Amino acid sequence: MSNLKRLQDFGQSVYLDEIRRSWLSDGTFRRLIDEDGLRGVTSNPAIFEKAIGQSDDYDEAVEDLARRGLEVGKAYEELVIGDIQGACDLFRPLYDASDGRYGYVSLEVSPHLAHDTDGTVKEARHLWQRLDRPNAFIKVPGTRAGLPAIRTLLAEGINVNVTLLFGLGRYREVTDAYLSGLEDRLKAGGDITRVASVASFFLSRIDVMVDPMLERIMGQGGPRAATAKELHGEIAVGSAKQAYAIFEEVFGGERFRALERQGARKQRLLWASTSTKNPDYSDVKYIEPLVGPDTINTMPSETLDAFRDHGKAADRVRDDMAAYGRKLEQLGELDIDLDELTQALEDEGVDKFIKPFDKLMDTLAEEMRKAPA
Numbered sequence: 001m002s003n004l005k006r007l008q009d010f011g012q013s014v015y016l017d018e019i020r021r022s023w024l025s026d027g028t029f030r031r032l033i034d035e036d037g038l039r040g041v042t043s044n045p046a047i048f049e050k051a052i053g054q055s056d057d058y059d060e061a062v063e064d065l066a067r068r069g070l071e072v073g074k075a076y077e078e079l080v081i082g083d084i085q086g087a088c089d090l091f092r093p094l095y096d097a098s099d100g101r102y103g104y105v106s107l108e109v110s111p112h113l114a115h116d117t118d119g120t121v122k123e124a125r126h127l128w129q130r131l132d133r134p135n136a137f138i139k140v141p142g143t144r145a146g147l148p149a150i151r152t153l154l155a156e157g158i159n160v161n162v163t164l165l166f167g168l169g170r171y172r173e174v175t176d177a178y179l180s181g182l183e184d185r186l187k188a189g190g191d192i193t194r195v196a197s198v199a200s201f202f203l204s205r206i207d208v209m210v211d212p213m214l215e216r217i218m219g220q221g222g223p224r225a226a227t228a229k230e231l232h233g234e235i236a237v238g239s240a241k242q243a244y245a246i247f248e249e250v251f252g253g254e255r256f257r258a259l260e261r262q263g264a265r266k267q268r269l270l271w272a273s274t275s276t277k278n279p280d281y282s283d284v285k286y287i288e289p290l291v292g293p294d295t296i297n298t299m300p301s302e303t304l305d306a307f308r309d310h311g312k313a314a315d316r317v318r319d320d321m322a323a324y325g326r327k328l329e330q331l332g333e334l335d336i337d338l339d340e341l342t343q344a345l346e347d348e349g350v351d352k353f354i355k356p357f358d359k360l361m362d363t364l365a366e367e368m369r370k371a372p373a
Helices: 003-010 021-025 028-036 045-053 059-067 072-097 117-131 146-155 168-187 204-218 223-231 235-251 254-260 301-310 321-333 338-370
Strands: 012-016 038-041 104-108 136-141 160-165 197-202 268-272 295-299
Touching (some): 003 012, 012 028, 012 301, 021 028, 028 072, 028 301, 038 295, 045 072, 045 338, 059 072, 072 104, 072 338, 146 160, 146 168, 160 168, 168 197, 168 338, 197 235, 204 338, 223 321, 235 254, 235 321, 235 338, 321 338
Parallel strands (some): 012 038, 012 295, 038 104, 136 160, 160 197, 197 268, 268 295
């Protein structure tokens, strides 16, 4: 059995954090589903910029859209809607067989709307209607403005993948938005049995930001340097484990139990940004310690390949949870404010999606201008 498929034995689902049109038709996705137990796909503006702007998979489709006279925003929507619908259809048998637990594909609202509640709700409704697939997720950034949008969308029965989560305080607010959205839907007489949501907690970017701060302290010597060395490379995994503790608290509590009696499902934690950025770290660093019940790990293809090759599947998400909690506390002793840093990561994350989105729009516009009439 594939190492990836073994993760299912411990309650974790594998998603692919990548999509290309050719993979829908050449058997790539089908093979991953059959051999590795792939249970879903995530996408974002950077992924589509790479897929559309750096391959020839879309050349004919772009030419057709140019001949039809579509403006670039509509052309982009046509391309990505087609891909997401195709992937949803490929995963639909899994969705049906699992009674709606597995087989989801995510599409993100425009990153320019990350701080616009009303704009996010409007676009999410539009994308949900266009996709017309019960196993789609609409990705909404978990920003301050995103929270009320998430609640509204869930109350309307729209599946939401809450993305760009870095901080524990914000994650707790997201769980409240989820529960509130279900409560609102119930009060309005709606059915909550098939409303699905995941909360995407980003990992490697945390270490990318914190590690250099720790390295500076390590270079100064003394007791603080020893503490910094102990924390180096540990903060992302530590944050994830504390997020899982919050997950168990919230979804083991009576507020959720009341909803569960009406058919509600847990908002599972999804580990994102799981490719290792530091070459000195294991290439499965953000997978192995975070395997456990009701979790998802979305991996780019190179990370997926690495775990297939040498990853070890075991239920470890609860291991050393108290020790990791102490590590997060020790950051404060080094005058590193994790809440401040995770807010900066959220702001930076929005910007990292806006830039490839805008680049893709420019690339599409240029390709459509060059297309033969």
